[in-house]
Amino acid sequence: ACACAVPFQAQAQTPPMAPDIPQRYEAPAPPDADYEKRVAMIPMRDGVKLYTVIVLPKGARRAPIVMTRTPYNAARRAQRNASPGMAATLPQGDETLVAEGYIRVFQDVRGKYGSEGDYVMTRPLRGPLNDTRTDHATDAWDTIEWLTRHVPETNGKVGMIGSSYEGFTVMMALAAPHPALKAAVPMSAMVDGWRGDDWFHNGAFRMPSLGFIASQTTVRGHGEALATGVYDDYEGMLRAGSAAGYARRFGLDRLNYTRKLFEHPAYDDYWRHQALDLLLGARKLTVPTMHVVGQWDQEDIYGPYAAYAAMERQDRDNKLNFLAIGPWRHSGVNYEGSRLGVFKFTGDTALEFRREVMQPFLNQYLKDGAPEADTPPVLSYQTGVNRWQRFDQWPRSCAEGCPSRSESLYLRAGFTLGFSAPAAAVEGEGYDEYVADPAKPVPFVPRPVRMGDEAVWKPWLVSDQRFVADRTDVLSYVSEPLKAPLSIAGQPRVDLYAATSGTDADWVVKLIDVHPDEVPGQPELGGYQQGISMDIFRGRYRHSLSQPSAIPAGQVERYRYALPNVNHVFLPGHRVMVQIQSSWFPLYDRNPQTYVPNIFHARPADYRKATQRVYRAPEAPSSIELPVVGR
Ligand code: PG9
Numbered sequence: 266a267c268a269c270a271v272p273f274q275a276q277a278q279t280p281p282m283a284p285d286i287p288q289r290y291e292a293p294a295p296p297d298a299d300y301e302k303r304v305a306m307i308p309m310r311d312g313v314k315l316y317t318v319i320v321l322p323k324g325a326r327r328a329p330i331v332m333t334r335t336p337y338n339a340a341r342r343a344q345r346n347a348s349p350g351m352a353a354t355l356p357q358g359d360e361t362l363v364a365e366g367y368i369r370v371f372q373d374v375r376g377k378y379g380s381e382g383d384y385v386m387t388r389p390l391r392g393p394l395n396d397t398r399t400d401h402a403t404d405a406w407d408t409i410e411w412l413t414r415h416v417p418e419t420n421g422k423v424g425m426i427g428s429s430y431e432g433f434t435v436m437m438a439l440a441a442p443h444p445a446l447k448a449a450v451p452m453s454a455m456v457d458g459w460r461g462d463d464w465f466h467n468g469a470f471r472m473p474s475l476g477f478i479a480s481q482t483t484v485r486g487h488g489e490a491l492a493t494g495v496y497d498d499y500e501g502m503l504r505a506g507s508a509a510g511y512a513r514r515f516g517l518d519r520l521n522y523t524r525k526l527f528e529h530p531a532y533d534d535y536w537r538h539q540a541l542d543l544l545l546g547a548r549k550l551t552v553p554t555m556h557v558v559g560q561w562d563q564e565d566i567y568g569p570y571a572a573y574a575a576m577e578r579q580d581r582d583n584k585l586n587f588l589a590i591g592p593w594r595h596s597g598v599n600y601e602g603s604r605l606g607v608f609k610f611t612g613d614t615a616l617e618f619r620r621e622v623m624q625p626f627l628n629q630y631l632k633d634g635a636p637e638a639d640t641p642p643v644l645s646y647q648t649g650v651n652r653w654q655r656f657d658q659w660p661r662s663c664a665e666g667c668p669s670r671s672e673s674l675y676l677r678a679g680f681t682l683g684f685s686a687p688a689a690a691v692e693g694e695g696y697d698e699y700v701a702d703p704a705k706p707v708p709f710v711p712r713p714v715r716m717g718d719e720a721v722w723k724p725w726l727v728s729d730q731r732f733v734a735d736r737t738d739v740l741s742y743v744s745e746p747l748k749a750p751l752s753i754a755g756q757p758r759v760d761l762y763a764a765t766s767g768t769d770a771d772w773v774v775k776l777i778d779v780h781p782d783e784v785p786g787q788p789e790l791g792g793y794q795q796g797i798s799m800d801i802f803r804g805r806y807r808h809s810l811s812q813p814s815a816i817p818a819g820q821v822e823r824y825r826y827a828l829p830n831v832n833h834v835f836l837p838g839h840r841v842m843v844q845i846q847s848s849w850f851p852l853y854d855r856n857p858q859t860y861v862p863n864i865f866h867a868r869p870a871d872y873r874k875a876t877q878r879v880y881r882a883p884e885a886p887s888s889i890e891l892p893v894v895g896r
Contacts, residue, residue: 291304292347294349295349297349298323298349298350298351299322299323299349299350299351300320300321300322300323300350300351300354301320301321301323302318302319302320302321302343303318303319303321304316304317304318304319304340305317305319305411305415306379306381307372307407307408307411307412308407308411309375309382309399309403309404309407309408310398310399310403310407311382311397311398311399313375313380313381313382313399314380314381315372315373315374315375315380315381315382315404315408316339316340316372316373316378316379316380317339317370317371317372317373317408318339318340318342318343318370318371318372319368319369319370319412319416320343320351320354320355320368320369320370320371321368321416321418322351322363322366322367322368325366325368325418325419326418327418327419327420327633328366328367328368328418328419328420329367329368329419329420329422329423329424329447329627329631329632330367330368330369330370330412330416330419330422330423330424330631331362331367331368331369331370331423331424331425331426331627331631332369332370332371332372332405332408332409332412332423332424332425332426333370333371333372333425333426333427333431333434333435334371334372334374334401334404334405334408334425334427334431334434334435334438335371335372335373335374335377335427335430335431335434336373336374336377336384336430336481337377337430337431338373338377338378338486338487339371339372339373339378339379340371340378340379342356342371343355343369343371345357351363351369352364355369356599357599357600357601358598358599358600358615358619360619361619361620361623361624362624362627365624365628365632367631368416368418368419370408370412372408374388374401374404374434375388375399375404376485377485377486378485378486384482384485386478386481386482386522386525387430387433387455387458387539388400388401389538389539390402390437390440390539390544391403392538393534393538394535394538394539400437400440401433401434401437401438401440402437402438402439402440402441402442403441405425405434405437405438405442405443405446406438406441406442406443409423409443409445409446410443410445413445420631420632420633421445422445422447422630422631422632423443423445423446423447423631424446424447424448424449424450424627424630424631425438425446425448425449425450426449426450426451426452426627427450427451427452428452428453428454428557428595428596428598428599429452429453429454429455429564429565429595429596430455431452432451432452432453432454432455432565432569433451433454433455433456433541435449435450435451435454436449436451436454436456436541436545436572437541439545439548439550439552439554440544440545440548442551442552446552447552447553447630447631448552448553448554448555448626448627448629448630448631449552449553449554449555450554450555450557450623450626450627451554451556451557451569451572452557452558452569452596452598452599453557453558453559453562453564453565453569453595453596453598454541454556454565454568454569454572455564455565455568456540456541456542456565456567456568456569456571456572457536457539457540457541457542457567457568457571458536458539459529459532459536459540459810460532460536460540460567460571460810461566461567461568461571461800461829462564462565462566462567462568463477463564463565464526466567466800466801466853467800467801467802467803467806467810467826468530468531468532468802468803468805468806468810468813469771469801469802469803469849469853469854469856470508470526470530470853470854470864470865471852471853472502472508472511472716472851472852472853472854473716473852474526475491475508475511475512475515475517475523476490476491476716476717478517478520478522478523478526479491479515479517479520481522482520482521482522483520490717491515492515496713496715497712497713497714497715498713498714498715498716498851499708499712499713499714499850499851500713502850502851503704503706503850503851506869506872507854507855507857507864507865507866507867508527508854508864508865509527509865509866512527526865527863527865527866530813530863530864530865531806531810531811531812531813532806532810532811533811541568541572542568542571542572542574542575542576543575545572545575545576546572546575546576546578546579549579550576550579550580550585550586551585552585553584553585553587553626553630554576554585554586554587555587555588555589555623555626555640556569556570556572556573556586556587556588556589557569557589557590557591557598557618557623558570558588558589558590558591559590559591559592559593559594559595559596559597559598560590560591560592560593560646560648560829560830560831560832560833561592561593561594561605561724561726561727561796562593562594562595562597562726563594563595563722563723563725563726564595564596565595566726566829566830567829569588570588570659570756570830573586573588573659574659577658583642583657583658586642587626587640587641587642587643587644588642588643588644588645588659589618589622589623589643589644589645590643590644590645590646590659590830590832591614591615591618591646592605592608592610592614592646592648592651593605593614593615594723594724594726595723597615597723598615598618598619599615599619600615601613601615601616602614602615602616602617602618605723605724605727606724606727606728607727607787607789607790607793608648608727608795609787610646610651611651611652614646614653618644622638622640622641622644625638625639625640626638626640641655641656641657642656642657642658643655643656643657643658643659644656645659645754645832646832647752647754647832647833647834648831648832648833648834649750649752649778649833649834649835649836650750650834650836654832659754659755659830660754660755660756660830660892661754661755661832661892661894662753662754662755662891662892662893662894663755663756663892664758664890667755667892668894669754669892669893669894669895670893671755671758671890671891671892671893672684672890672891672893672896673686673760673886673888673889673890673891674744674841674843674888674889674890674891675687675881675886675887675888676697676742676843676879676881676886676887676888677742677881678881680697680740680741680742680743681742681743681744681745682742682743682744682841682842682843683744686883686886686888687881687882687883687886688883689883694882695880695881695882695883695885696764696878696879696880696881696882696885697740697878697879697881698876698877698878698879699737699738699739699740699846699847699876699877700737700738700874700875700876700877701738701770701846701847701848701858701874701875701876701877702738702874703848703855703856703857703858703872703873703874704872704874705738706848706849706850706851706855707733707736707738707739707773707846707847707848707849707850708732708733708850708851709725709849709850709851709852709853710725710728711732714851716851725796726796726799727795727796727797728796729793729794729795730775730777730794730795730796730842730844731792731793731794733844733846734794734842734844736846738846738847739844739845739846740844740845740846740879741842741843741844742842742843742844742845743779743840743841743842743843744840744841744842745840746781746837746838746839746840747835747836747837747838747839747840747841748837749837749896750834750835750836750837750895750896751834751835751841751891751893751895751896752833752834752835752893752894752895752896753831753832753833753834753835753891753892753893753894754831754832754833754892754894755830755831755892755894756798756827756828756829756830756831756892757776757798757827757828757831757889757890757891757892758825758826758827758828758889758890759772759774759802759824759825759826759827759828759889760823760824760825760887760888760889760890761774761823761824761825761845761879761887762821762822762823762824762879762880762882762885762886762887763821763822763824763877763878763879763880763887764819764820764821764822764877764878764880765804765816765818765819765858765875765876765877765878766818766819766875766876766877767816767818767858767859767860767873767875768815768816768817768818768858768859768860769803769804769805769815769816769856769857769858769859769860769861769864770804770816770847770856770858770875770877771801771802771803771804771847771848771849771853771856772801772802772804772824772845772847773799773800773801773802773844773845773846773847773848773849774799774800774802774828774843774844774845774889775796775798775799775842775843775844775845775846776796776797776798776799776828776831776841776842776843776889776891777794777795777796777797777799777841777842777843777844778794778795778797778833778835778839778841778842779792779793779794779795779839779840779841779842780792780793780794780795780839781838781839794842797831797833798828798829798830798831798833799828799829800826800827800828800829801849801853802824802826803856803864804816804822804824804856805860807822807823807824807825815860816860821878821880821885828889831892843889845879847875847877855872857871857872857873858872858873858874858875859871859872859873
């Protein structure tokens with residue numbers, strides 16, 4: 266009998282009380298779509314299944330796969346827009362992959378969103394911190410194995426890309442790579458949570474970590490925002506007293522990851538055993554890897570360079586390990602890159618990079634018969650003059666072993682700067698001083714501070730520092746207007762001689778480009794104090810990052826630490842500025858300025874004003890070693 270003859274009424278009716286929300290619903294791709302979506306629960310070696318979305322161009326044959334493993338919801342990552350077009354469906358940064366006919370895969374890491382298993386934040390590799398059978402290296406391996414067997418449209422070659430946490434999972438896959446993993450592009454990767462990426466910078470704790478932990482670890486999906494009850498996070502975080510006080514207020518002290526952070530304030534084995542630069546630097550590099558980072562990455566500005574440097578030791582002949590530095594914010598490589606804050610570049614630098622450099626690199630290793638790409642070992646955008654540069658190594662300038670040698674820029678009397686050391690004690694006794702009051706910490710951006718305001722957060726590292734330049738607890742040293750360009754390419758290094766009347770202190774040093782008083786072509790840049798390379802150091806770690814010690818009150822101590830990498834030209838007419846302060850709130854928790862064993866447990870009475878002296882004397886010549894490549 267013909268099916269069409271079956272009377273409609275005879276078909277099974279949907280019971281009125283059938284639940285209207287199914288257990289799981291995958292919307293089919295629209296019939297006219299140029300792609301197909303498949304969802305698979307891929308089994309790992311321990312039986313845990315991971316939720317994986319596979320997006321294939323229609324008619325794909327012998328297509329390479331590019332995979333991202335994410336804690337941020339694979340289904341959503343594979344669905345930017347509801348569209349019959351694959352390019353509009355996938356993330357903006359994927360458009361060149363789509364144009365080249367790639368299969369795109371997103372997978373939820375274990376324990377998040379659709380995946381089974383336990384979630385452990387930035388799960389450590391199997392070893393001293395992880396006694397289970399699995400980690401991100403095995404999960405990537407098992408997934409690649411499955412994909413190459415179960416996706417008939419693939420040529421069997423897999424690449425991994427991803428930014429930040431997703432960059433971390435790319436790096437993890439490199440620890441024990443599947444033979445089909447042929448190329449890796451970790452972008453803005455979280456590499457070392459203590460030295461200078463997401464959780465701490467040189468021992469100073471990043472307060473927004475707490476909100477992130479809430480969003481990430483209260484539920485498998487996306488957790489609720491904190492009910493702060495204040496518009497200005499500066500106020501809310503100050504009132505809470507300390508990072509632990511803030512955590513308690515929202516019950517975050519009951520979350521394991523908060524506890525792990527609070528139990529490991531120093532750079533102990535918990536951190537060392539997770540530092541991916543140390544781990545990968547000690548393993549044989551076999552997969553071509555391009556590290557990508559934004560010069561003004563406000564979240565992971567340390568790790569990508571550290572990982573590149575550590576892995577470079579395995580790649581003396583520049584065959585496998587590459588570095589690309591753009592004028593971008595965190596993950597900016599995947600979005601529009603024609604400006605950052607008020608600073609404009611030469612067109613969409615991010616798209617240009619993805620199209621001209623990253624895609625040919627991926628094609629070379631992943632696409633059948635693709636030509637060899639002309640990939641520079643190091644690609645770097647020189648800010649100030651706004652042009653791409655190709656190098657065979659990074660950094661370009663350092664104390665020893667680089668093409669150029671760094672030069673010290675000294676703090677001088679009268680709040681000036683100079684390339685010669687202070688020769689003789691001058692009036693003012695060789696130091697400048699300020700009172701740092703933890704009750705009035707220096708804000709990192711103008712108040713009211715809204716940590717969730719992305720328009721402020723994303724470009725904040727290049728923001729105008731004038732709003733604090735005249736505070737009495739900020740020292741600002743400035744050069745004469747430059748007569749010739751001053752070009753730097755590498756890591757400025759702080760060499761600070763300072764004393765405090767307290768027994769612990771934070772030091773924030775900011776290298777700033779002061780634009781001319783008038784900039785006719787872009788008037789709002791007149792006198793702009795542009796952050797170039799800035800970071801914080803918690804004084805208790807001056808002798809050892811793992812063994813903190815109290816600072817002897819009133820004694821001159823030496824603080825040496827590196828600022829973030831930069832490739833920048835200070836142009837003629839501009840001035841170089843160095844600002845020094847002792848807090849950067851509420852991005853970093855306050856230092857009580859009284860030594861306590863664990864700052865997370867400091868009590869209100871421990872927070873005390875201190876007088877800070879910054880020396881610029883012949884026997885205590887504070888300076889920044891600049892990675893000068895031309896002046
Ligand atoms: N910076 C974010 C992050 C990475 C790793 C751990 C915690 C946070 C991110 O953008 O993914």
